[in-house]
Every structure is written in C-alpha cells, then in structure tokens.
Amino acid sequence: MAYGILSFGAYVPTLRIPRKAIAEAMAWASPALKGLAKGERAFANWDEDSITLAVEAARDCLRGVAERPDQIQLASTTLPFADRSNSGVVADALLCAERTTTEDLAGSRRAATSALVRLGHNPGPRSTLLLAADCRDARPASVQEMNYGHGAAALLVGQGEPIALIKGAASWHDDMVDQYRAADTDYDYVLEERWIREEGYNKLVPKAVAAALAEAGLDIGEIHRVVFPASSATAKGVAKAIRANPDLFIDPLLANCGDCGTAQPLLLLAHALETAVAGEKILVIGFGQGADALVLETTPRLAEVQSAHGPAAYIAQRRVCPAYTQFLSLRSRLEVDFGLRAERDNRTAQSAFYRRRKDITGMVGGRCTRCNTLQYPRSQVCVKCGEMETQQDESLSALQGRVKSYTEDWLAYTPLPPYIYGNVEFPDGANCMLEFTDFAPGEVKVGSSVRMVFRIKDFDPKRHFRRYFWKPAPLSGA
C-alpha cells in the first residue's frame, strides 16, 4: 500500500468541427482566422455539459476499480449550476454512497492542478476522485472559438497500488489577468498573447516548476516528459525558461481536440500515461493567474492498467459537424426556429425527481428477488412474475444493450434532428424505450449494441434548469 495516483481517465466528446469551417464562415469578420484554420476541435453535443463530460471521464478512470471513491472533487470554470452541488450529481451518476464527500472547485483554469497539489501535500486515508471538465463557449469569430475544445479528465488519488507517485508539488499565485470571465457573462476576455507569453508563462511557470522540482529533489534534466497545456510556440519559450528540452513537451492535443481549459493539464497527463513506462518522471504544469507544477513518477503498476484508460479512444471516435451554423446552434449560440414542438414546457417536478433520483441519475432499476428479472423503471409489482414488493435496486448504467426497434423521428423536437429513440434490451429481461445520442442518421440498426451514457435529457429554459438521464450511445469508444 502506498499513496499516489491509482487510476486515470479522460473523455473527449464525439463531435468535431474543422477549424476551416469556422474560418470560412467568419473570415469576413476576422480575416486572421484563416491562419488558425488547421485541424479540428472537439465540442460537446447539445446534451453534454461539464457534469456529463466529468461523468464519462470518471467512468473511464474507474473502469476496473473495485471501490467507489470516498470523495469527489469536480474542477471546472463552466459548472452548469452555481448553487446545486455539481459534484453531487456526478456522485449519484457514479452510484457513490451518500457518505461520499463532494466538492466543486471553480474559479480558475488551475482549479484541477491546484487540487492535485493539495492532494500531493496532504495524503490521507481517503480516496479522492479528482475530476476536471470544461465546456467553454466563445464569441463567434474569436480566436478562442478556434482554439478551445471541450473535454474532461479524471485521476483517482489515494492509498493502494499507485500507477504514479506525487514526488513534488507547488503552486505559485499571481494575479496576472491574462484572461478572465466575469461571473455573469458568457465569454472569456483575453489579453495580448505576446504579453501573456513573456510576462506570464515564461516568468511564472519557472517559479512553480523550481519549487516542485526542489520538493521532489530532482533536477530538470531528470524529467522525461512535460505536460504543458499550451501551444508548441508557447512551450518553446517555457522550455527555454525552465531549461528543459522542448522535445520533452508532449503533444498538447490542440490540433485534434483543442484547449479544454481546467481539464487540459489532466487530459494531457492522461494522454501521457497512456504510453508512459515505469519510472518515468513527468512534470505537469497548470497555468492561469499563476502556475502549478507537479512532479510525478510512474510505477510498474501503470503497465497493468494503462490500456484500459485515457483519451486516445475518444479522440479516435469522431463525428464531424457538417456546418458551422449547426455548431453554433448545438452550443446555443444561434436561435434556430424548431417550431411549436420546441415550446413544450419542461418544468421538473422536483419532489417526484427527489423520490426517484437514484432511478434517474443512477439509472437504478429493480431486480425481482423471486424470478430474477431485471426491470426499468423499478416498480412495486414485478412485470414478469407479478409478485409484489420484491425488487432490489440495481443499476443498468453499466450494462450493454441491444436495439430491438428504433426510429429516426423528424417530427419530434430535438436540437440535433432526427430524434432517435427505440426499444433497448438488456441482460436478464430488462427492456426499455430510450432516447439515443451520438448516433448519426442511418447508423442505428435493429441488433446494434449500445452502451449507456449520462446526458442532459431536457432543458427547462424558463426556469434555467436541466435534467439528466442515461441514453444509449454507439458502443465503440468505450
């Protein structure tokens, strides 16, 4: 038993927009966009937000892990709720016990790395699932619209058989307003890049790095990889400033994913851990009104688990958004006329939700103790044998399903038509009519295998609420 990082995970949403499509649509306003029109960026589907991205990263991290964590920390600058525990929703989706400590961390792109520094300095008996997710939207034609991506990452930290040890950790606070987003606004306000590079990255990062290396008792020359959440151009200056070989800086995933804000350092770390070998010393850097630095050292245990985790599979699974206007609409930047059906009032009966919150957030159904039939939703009378009050809680969220019937409905309202839904069969008799997600038209077939993913079910724009449920998604990528 030792204290350290026990597992890792990541998630990148399926949708991609080629940067060229953004530039082609918006270069009339900002011709300079053409210079950035390389590669593609990942973005969250209409039914994804920082909570659902975090849940997927957490599931990736917890795959093969027997115990649920004692505490969950969710770091993001784009948490959907300002007052409602976002990490509490995640905890229920992950079927964590009520005694689980849940904590939302916000206010900085360093929220996740700062939390990891804290975990490095305060080892305890309790296991922590550290989640980072961001889903930042940007003003049309802005540089951020081109550069940002949406994604999430997860680390499980605690006592056990670590895949990596935290050898050194340091934070450096400095209120340099390189960019900011006021609490009541939608978009980031970003200052001049050269100033941020020269006064920010090149001067602040070395201070945190030096402190972390000192704590680890290591010299920069002993570092094998550097995880740095910025462009290669910025990395060059920082490499010089910390006297590191620029080749040690790993691919920042900007070409095929984008800058995922708070999630980016952990997402890149997860990416590094996919291929790291035992004994590698990895320097992880976080930046934003100061800098964080962590020195990690991988263990032989990593090789046993690394193939089951990380962002590579999600980066490979991609669906290209055909039109810039669709991208805008899916991100609620463009008000499309979806007709009168979109006017449906989605008020949530909170007391009804509260009674059945586990059924909904955890997809907990019932298994009849008499005939062993699994069913969703859980009911008072078994659908198979008719016995009363025999059902025990059992979640269907981790089960693989098979499509029995489906339709692509062009009449029903959905932000991404067609509305695809159908009957899905699960093991042990369960059967359920469900709304699908992430399938393109023509992709679902009777007999298709699906996995369940946690998503936004409906928005209630009148009351600024959103409710979540589980949806069948394509099996690949899991």
Added chain:
Amino acid sequence: MAKGIRDKVAIIGMGCSRFGERWDCGPEELILEAFKEALADAGITRDEIEMAWLGLFYQEQSAGKSALPLSLSLRLNNIPVTRVENMCATGTEALRGAVYAVAAGACDIALAVGVEKLKDTGYAGLPERTKGTFDDLWLPNATAPGAFAQLASAYAAKHRVDMQDLKRAMAHISVKSHANGSLNPKAHLRRTITEEEALNAGMVAYPLGLMDCCGVSDGAACAIVTSVEKAREMGLKDMVTVKAMQLAPSNGFEMSNTGWDGSYLHTTRVAAQRAYAEAGVTDPRRQINMMEVHDCFSVTELVVMEDLGISPEGGAIKDVMDGVFDKDGAIPCQIDGGLKCFGHPIGASGLRMAYEMYLQLLGRAGDRQLKHPSLGLTHNLGGHPFRNVASVSVFGLHSA
C-alpha cells in the same frame, strides 16, 4: 358465469359529422352535427335518452373536462353523463359505457358521443402532452409516428423482410384507403394517391413517410343504443347488435420485459381473442366480412392483420399485396377511408368506425356499399406499441 354482451344491445341510431379541418366549428357544433343525424336515425326525441357517455381525449385544448361539454352543448335534461378517456380507444370506450348500461338494465336508451377538436392547436400533428411527472424524467419525448415507426423496423428485422418490400406493402395500404376515402363525402382527405407518391413522400419518422401517416382532423360521431327487446318494441326487425366489446391495456410486459420483440401489438392479440370468444367467432378470416382497424399509420394496419388472427404471422405483406383488404377483396378494410382519410380526432374515431360498420350492415353505405356483410370488426390502439390500450369490437346483423 357471465356470458358477455353478445346480442343484448342494439344500435338504433348513429351519426357522424364531416371530418376535416373544421375551422368553422368548435366541439359544440361537431357534437350537434353528429347528434342530429343519430337522433333522426333513431326516431326518438332528446328527452328519451336516459344516460350518456362522452369520449374526449385532449380536454386541455378541446372541449374541457367532465360531463359538462356534452351536457351543456346538447342541453341534456340533467341525465347522468360520464366523460371517458382511454387514449385512442376513447370513442369506443364511450360506446362501451352506453352499451354496458343498457345491458345491465340500468336504462333503456343510452347515448355515446365522441368528439375531438384538434385543429385549434396552431400546428399540424398531435399536440404535445406531458406523460406524468416521473415519466417526463426518463421517457423519450416520442411522437406517435416515431413510436409506430418502430413496429416497421422490428417487423422487418423479425421476419427478415427487406424494408423496400415492407414499404411497398405499406404504400399499398395507403393507396387503398385513399381510394376508399375518395368515395366518402364525410372523409377529410378525398384525393386518390399512387403507390409512387406514397413511396416518395417526405420522411416523417423512419421508415414512415408522410403518406404512411393518418391525417389530423376535427370530428364527432355518436350512437344511440337500446336493448334488443326495446328495439323490437320500437318496431325494428333487422337490427345491428353489439356482438362483442373487449379492451386490453398494457401491463408493462411490452415496455419493461424482454419477452416482447416490438414487432406486434400484444394487447390487440389479447383483446381480439376475448372479443372472438364473446362474439362466438371461431374462424375470423372466414367469418369477419369487413374491418375498420386503427390505421394511425400504414404499418399499424399491416401488423394488426396478424394480431387479429386474420393473416398468418409473417403473412400480412402477402395478404396486403394480394388485395385481400382492398374494396373488392375478401375482407375489405377501412372501407370508409379509415383514419388515413378521416384523420384521428381521438375521442371520435372509435365511434366513426362503428358508424361505418352500422351503415354497411344496414346497406346504407352508398358508393362504398359492400355485398351483404353480416359481421364487422372495429379496432383501436391507444398510446404507443410499447404501452397502449387496445379495443376490439364486433358488430353484426341480428334478426328479431
């Protein structure tokens, strides 16, 4: 042991409004249009009606809750009126209430009225409705075409039918119903269509195109019923009697358990078997002369042919393509044009179907009259294939 209601109750008058986009009418006018016809047909006065049942589905945007829409609009004499709602079986349920009251001896003459005003919603298609607070949290916000389209995907997969072949049979159904509806002055859609038009219509919910879907209409229909004895007293000799009225709602089997493959309508099978037993039908394919089934979508009609035991399992496509259900076929189906051409003002549809059976049995169907039918079947399917309410009724001639 109860014997059911076979030949206990006679229909002595029926009426049906013109169905369509009745921008000129509210529910009161539609009710009156059907009621006047039924009253004249029965040859009675309004004050002879002792009890009434009103079938109305969307009270929120139609006529309102309770007995009042009927009692107020017809100025009934404070007689008991019960409003019933059982999704698309609502009209049939109103009739069942009236028929049971007469069969029970609670009254001599009862009225059943079904009405729906759908065209005040501001758009085509059925209004959005909430499914109840818990269901809203997890069930898809499905539309009717989307829910019924899945019958087609599951049917094609189960019977290993090429979707194009299934689509062609579905097109045949729509072409046939439009041909029938074109002869009916009360139908909403009176234009004939071609198979090509049906196949090339815009996609609504895969694989259902626009021509696979029934219309959305306003309408009302009604029936006046009495006991066979009373009908005889009134001088009726050849009369239309109710042979069976059966209802089967889902209990969760289809939606929550894997025993159902999505390719058929479980409750229709149950209701049909019960109705045949009540009516004394042992060989439906030979004994039933005509049918009005719940053709909300073309594929529903196709699948229902098997669920009613008319076509063998997996054999409906062949029967459809062989013309068994055409106007000149062995068992004409939707001889009035069906939901396809009448649309589906939900509360009215079941009674509209009974109205056509009544006219045909009495030889009063004009251009669409079949040769000497003696037994007709109506079928409704309320809700979605994965959870629904099915009704099967049988009407026939009775000689006193």
